[in-house]
Amino acid sequence: MAKKNTNKQPRFIVLGEKASSFYDPISKVKLVPNQVASLTPKQMASKLTKDALRGGHLEFATQEEFDTYQEYLENQKTKFEKIAEAKINKLKLVKDCPEEEEEEEEEEEEEEEDLTLEDIPANKKDILEWLIGNSIELDMDLTEAELKKLEKDQLVTYAQSLFV
Numbered sequence: 540m541a542k543k544n545t546n547k548q549p550r551f552i553v554l555g556e557k558a559s560s561f562y563d564p565i566s567k568v569k570l571v572p573n574q575v576a577s578l579t580p581k582q583m584a585s586k587l588t589k590d591a592l593r594g595g596h597l598e599f600a601t602q603e604e605f606d607t608y609q610e611y612l613e614n615q616k617t618k619f620e621k622i623a624e625a626k627i628n629k630l631k632l633v634k635d636c637p638e639e640e641e642e643e644e645e646e647e648e649e650e651e652e653d654l655t656l657e658d659i660p661a662n663k664k665d666i667l668e669w670l671i672g673n674s675i676e677l678d679m680d681l682t683e684a685e686l687k688k689l690e691k692d693q694l695v696t697y698a699q700s701l702f703v
Contacts, residue, residue, distance in 0.1 A: 550578050551600040552588075558596040563587040575600050575608035663691040670698060 554561060554570050561570040566585040570576055582588060591597040671683055681697070689697065 550583055551602065551605040552576050552578055552592070552597045553600045553604070555591075555595045555598045557594065558591070561591060561597060563591075570597070573608075575605045577605060663694060666691065666694045666698060670694065 552570065553575050554572060558570075559572065561568070563569075563582075563585055566578075566582040566588060568576060568578060568582055568585070568588055578588070588597065592599070667686055670686055686694065686697075
């Protein structure tokens with residue numbers, strides 16, 4: 540009577556010379572170039588995997604090759620994490636930088652439309668409100684009380700003079 544293989548340790552495989560990739564949908568084994576995979580006994584029992592091993596599409600690898608591949612994956616993961624962390628830190632610095640916030644506010648202010656002669660309202664009340672509301676932007680030298688004393692045509696002339 541033949542003795543069954545009771546070795547429950549996983550076996551390691553790599554692509555053979557006859558394959559550029561390998562996939563077994565039954566056992567969910569997938570291999571790409573330079574990859575070393577660990578197979579369970581159930582995966583090793585798959586007909587497709589056995590046939591690929593016999594046909595030279597897959598080859599057995601050693602524990603040392605598998606460990607080297609795992610170290611490579613860890614190094615790649617570490618590199619990726621460092622890059623991601625650096626990008627996150629850079630974003631945090633940019634977000635926390637008060638200078639850039641001031642620049643953004645200035646840009647928003649610049650995006651607002653500049654006042655023109657066409658913006659001057661038609662009646663005295665609206666002209667007064669408009670001048671008072673835009674007094675900072677227009678750099679006016681008259682106070683609100685002085686403006687209220689002026690007639691409509693004087694207000695229009697004054698408003699127009701601010702644009703010259």
